[in-house]
Amino acid sequence: MLIPFRALLSELSRPHHTLLRTQILHAFIIKTHLSRDPFYATRLVRLYAINNDLSSAHQLFDETPQRSIFLWNSIIRAYAKTHLFSDAFALFKRMLSLETSPDNFTFACILRACSEKADINGLEIVHGLGVVLGFGLDSVCCSALVSAYSKLGHLDKASRVFYGILEPDLVLWNSMISGYGCCGNWEKGMELFRKMRELGKCPDSYTVVGLSIGLTDPTLLRIGESVHGFCVKCNFGWIGHVNSVLVNMYSRLKCMDSAYKLFNSLLQPDLVTWSALITGFSQAEQHNLALDFFRKMNLEGRKPDHVLISSALAAAAQTAIVRPGCELHGYAIRHGCHSEVTVSSALIDMYAKCGYLGLGMKLFKSMPKKNIVSYNSIIACLGLYGFAAEAFKTFEEVLSEGIRPDESTFAALLGACCHSGLVDTGREYFRRMRDEFGILPKNEHYVHMVKLIGMAGELTEAFELVQSLQQPADSSIWGALLSCCNVHENYELAEVVAENLFKSKQTKNSYKVMLSNIYASDGRWDDVQKLRFDAEDLKGKIPGIAGLIV
DNA sequence: ATAGGGTTAG
CATH class of the missing domain: 1.25.40 (Serine Threonine Protein Phosphatase 5, Tetratricopeptide repeat)
Known part of the structure; x- marks a missing residue:
């Protein structure tokens, strides 16, 4: 049976399909012998990737005789998105040895992968390679470079790339502004924002998101308000993520009145916005209010996901009463997401902060898959209880498991040192963080060091x-x-x-x-x-x- | 003729 060519094409251009529909489409395409055409293969690879079936995607990739650059990029991006970095890199290397040479988009994918696996060495190597292959001034490649460097805290390198471009496009401006933002240098971000407007560039919603992430200190409320005002003026309110970002910003600026006012003005706040509000209340020491909103959300028939349950658990942890957390534990089990790593880590944290370190440890030991997040919460909890030696031992376990510690790991370790007054050990971890693991210290780490030394x-x-x-x-x-x-x-x-x-x-x-x-x-x-x-x-x-x- | 993709949130 042959389905009309046009119908097939329009089916393929729909952004989402279930796995089953993808498989049916695949079968049709094989029948019509179109699967040898890299165009159809690319579409299918994307659909398989969306449905998390990477092995089918890869198989299709292998079976396609003529691989276009589009096909290569799709499969690399699919692996990078699922954090299967070694597969992504293996494909990239394979590509370099073949006749299809990578383009600026390939580099963008690989650079992002480097930043997500916190690999500054890899990042610099790929940067060099990109320059050699002639993408040193390409805006796609450079915006990926700017974000990757700034996410790893290397603002100097990021800005060197940015200022090397004579006429940056909007994405590149946005990358640099959010780069300053994520490194906490909001003033530089604002300066750039002004400069960009002077040059007649029209900011979009990404621009304001980048600006707002740099505002982390309650003293900056006025500036946050002006960012909000700018969004209103530009009518960005209908763009989904802008509202959640603003609620989050007001929460960080410790102004829950404005956060709630904004939230309340929304017709249908999405899950991220709900979670931003709940986290905000919990961080403003209004834990019960946070839990009330979690209940309210359930009453409104919205289905919380695992991140939201984790936010609620964090609020429950702050109450220091085990009962609400226990209830949430039951809730998580009923909704089948208690073994999600974010949820189990939040559970460990909750039990420990409510006085049941033993329960937390038991949960930790029973986790089938541990990642750095779960290790971080157990290390932080051990530190909190003054069991510094055990915290350090767990850190050694992380290393022997071959898991790469991240900035929160070191924050937890430094916290453990603080609680036990271990000044020299703290200094040593601080040094190792930078020298051995290439992690640049953030505010959090300096707070611990200042406390420890002071x-x-x-x-x-x-x-x-x-x-x-x-x-x-x-x-x-x-x-x-x-x-x-x-x-x-x-x-x-x-x-x-x-x-x-x-x-x-x-x-x-x-x-x-x-x-x-x-x-x-x-x-x-x-x-x-x-x-x-x-x-x-x-x-x-x-x-x-x-x-x-x- | 079509196609991939760089900046963003809990």
């Missing part, structure tokens, strides 16, 4: 560490240093720290809160008065402020 009484050293940062330190780092000054009653340094902060152009309300805490504990009420921040204005934006107003 709490040991080495206030000057901690101060020097903060000053030596390439990026402007955010308030969590300064906060850590201020609390160390507080503990060691070094009010002189506390004021120097504060002064340094006030020199920066940002609004500094949260810094004032910290400083006034210190003044207050010293009984210097006049100085508290002198700070003269508008307490009412801060209500609900900075946790802990309510206590200070009273």
